[in-house]
Amino acid sequence: MDLPVALTVSGEDAFSGLANRLNAAAAELATEVDAAVARAVESLPSELRASAQSTLPRRGGLAESVANSTIAVSHHNSAGIVDVTVTASSPYDIDEMDHGIVHHPLFGDKNHWYTESVNPGWWSRPVGVAQRRVEPEIAHALDVVARRIEG
Secondary structure (H helix, E strand, O other): OOOOOOOOOOOHHHHHHHHHHHHHHHHHHHHHHHHHHHHHHOOHHHHHHHHHHHHOOOHHHHHHHHHOOEEEEEEEEEOOEEEEEEEEEOOOOHHHHHOOEEEEEEOOEEEEEEEEEOOOOOOHHHHHHHHHHHHHHHHHHHHHHHHHHHO
């Protein structure tokens, strides 16, 4: 991703003004990137719930139970690295279900567990869509800050 910034500096006052804009931009950049990532992932919990409802088996309440799980998205930006973490609190193994496998007791009998195949990708598909939204949002944030530097 190239972000060309055209800067022409001639004279002490112009250099001082540019230095001030660069200092201000450093503070603004983290704020802009945080806001961009938040915009890109804010709908992810509802997208994951919708995916669970439309993909996982409804019979036995699996889809509803997973869709009602607590889903949280957090992010932070440190040293130019943006880290987004998505967590779910569910009685089921989310990763295993995303790979197409669910373990469950038959009719609540905790002594007899069964393995069943489910449609894979119900979690990773919406997460992938959200990942693809993050990059253009960050690029836009960088463009906004670059325009402020140019003055």
